[in-house]
Amino acid sequence: MTASSAPTPATARRPKAVHVSIVHRSTDIRIFHKQCRSLAAAGYDVVLYARTDQPYDEAGVSVRPVPEPRSRAARMTVGVWSLWAPLLAHRADVYHFHDPELIPLGLALRARGRQVVFDAHEPLPSQIMAKHWIPAPLRPLVARITEVLVRVAGRGMSAVVAASPLVEGVYAGAKRLVVVNNFPILYDxxxxxxxxxxxxxxxxxxxxxxxxxxxxxxxxxxxxxxxxxxxxxxxxxxxxxxxxxxxxxxxxxxxxxxxxxxxxxxxxxxxxxxxxxxxxxxxxxxxxxxxxxxxxxxxxxxxxxxxxxxxxxxxxxxxxxxxxxxxxxxxxxxxxxxxxxxxxxxxxxxxxxxxxxxxxxxxxxxxYSWEPEARTLLALYDSLLPREIAAARTR
Structure with a gap:
């Protein structure tokens, strides 16, 4: 490639990020208002799959609905794997998952060579013990299964993003761990x-x-x-x-x-x-x-x-x-x-x-504001980009 044909900030493609949640609404503050909007403002092409009635675009983010299964069991199986083909089709630079149910899907994408970030919102598995929808006798078993998921996610994902220092402790064995505190946006x-x-x-x-x-x-x-x-x-x-x-x-x-x-x-x-x-x-x-x-x-x-x-x-x-x-x-x-x-x-x-x-x-x-946390998130994303895209963003 000659010097005249090398990518420049003006001609290089925008990096693409796809966020996914089958649990949270598309208006979730941490996912949409903090992370997705911050990435879009920084020049990323951002797609969010989340719970919503219909697709729409807002603040530079393309929002798309996830399936609404009739039960939690269906959500964790059919609901998760129905996203496989659509997500692959995006060929995103970074995939960012927000639910423990999505960890197997994330690992499958990693096996295909994709960069996948898992966002740990809560201190699993101890938080499982307070889930009212899980029968009390089953909670210890579910918590143990979650412990295994936590270890697998930490070792298998490109990175784990922890929402607080407490969550950071749960994922201490992760291959790469970054704390992005869930502090408020200063709307002013x-x-x-x-x-x-x-x-x-x-x-x-x-x-x-x-x-x-x-x-x-x-x-x-x-x-x-x-x-x-x-x-x-x-x-x-x-x-x-x-x-x-x-x-x-x-x-x-x-x-x-x-x-x-x-x-x-x-x-x-x-x-x-x-x-x-x-x-x-x-x-x-x-x-x-x-x-x-x-x-x-x-x-x-x-x-x-x-x-x-x-x-x-x-x-x-x-x-x-x-x-x-x-x-x-x-x-x-x-x-x-x-x-x-x-x-x-x-x-x-x-x-x-x-x-x-x-x-x-x-x-x-x-x-305690979001703005420094957004910079931490962007630094992680930029480190995961293909070399030529990352280089164009720093010029």
Whole structure:
């Protein structure tokens, strides 16, 4: 090849990345809003296979639906392997898988010489023990099988991306391991999804929680907070997210809750973030599973990014983060009365609550934002590209 015909940044093809999840929705914050959009903004041709009703393009990402099997067993078998031919047809430079069910498919692609990254979102296999849909007697067996999958993924994939230091420990034997923390995007720096910053004393909402609503995520304590602190201060508790299982929504009809709960259902990430920005106290009262006590609390950072003081579970890691930033307080998550009193103190002292919120916002900007994590992800991707494509990107 002559010098005049060598690829240049202007003529070399764009590197291609294909992300895949058969579990997560196409709007998943970590997968779509953080990883896929960051890659697209950096010049990658990005395709995302995930749960959605129909294909669409957004923010430089081509989103395509995965099959919607009738059962989990079908999802893990037919649903996985039905993707084999479409994925191969893309001839992507990097494939990025987000579910343990996809590990065998990823290994098959590796056997064909493809670069495959496995994204470890959770601390498997200990997290398996809290899966309500797995019969309790079977959970130890499933956890042991998952241990084998973890080892195989670590040794067989091109790289493992861990969502937190806790997950990093689970995959310590991986051939290549990179931590890409699940810190929040600072939307103020992205402009397209910015929303007005409402002064603390003008915020129209009292308390807020966003995420799955279940017993393990402190639903009982949050309802007690609404009954006590909400009634005491004339404030409603805004709940955003799905009930897990759906039958738990019936608890909202309990006496005394109708006037203090504002359940808005599941919202798109940008809308959920806007609702959070309108509140004055954010709650994260996770109870279990045990492994989560050592996991980075993404929700906490999202509250802090919007200037909310936080009332969180009294886990050593979480307490250390809040104490270091001066951004909130911790309580025993099973003690709804203690949580209610903590929230009540914040609602009753708006000056100190506002100061906590600002200290939390400052800590997120300085320590806990997505932007440095995106650079780590891009560095990994660039290292996996064919030499000529990687060279063109550095010119």
């Amino acid at each position: 720096d992205v402009s397209a999804e910015s929303h007005p910053d409402i002064p603390y004393d003008e915020r129209p909402r009292g308390m807020v929680y966003v995420g799955g609503l279940s017993d393990l995520r402190g639903l009982a304590s949050m309802l007690e907070v609404a009954r006590v602190a909400g009634a005491r201060h004339g404030e409603k508790f805004t709940l955003i997210g799905p009930f897990m299982p759906p039958e738990l929504e019936a608890r909202l009809s309990d006496p005394g809750l109708a006037d203090v709960i504002d359940y808005v259902g599941v919202k798109k990430p940008a809308e959920a973030r806007r609702l959070v920005s309108e509140a004055r106290v954010g709650l994260i009262l996770q109870i279990g599973p045990e492994a989560y006590k050592k996991n980075l609390p993404t929700k906490m950072f999202e509250y802090m990014a919007e200037g909310l003081p936080v009332v969180a579970s009294h886990f050593p890691l979480w307490k250390g983060i809040l104490d270091d930033a001066g951004a909130g307080v911790t309580v025993p998550p099973e003690d709804g009365q203690a949580a209610a009193e903590a929230v009540s103190r914040l609602l009753g002292d708006p000056k100190e609550a506002a100061a906590m919120g600002e200290r939390g916002r400052k800590a997120v900007h300085e320590k």
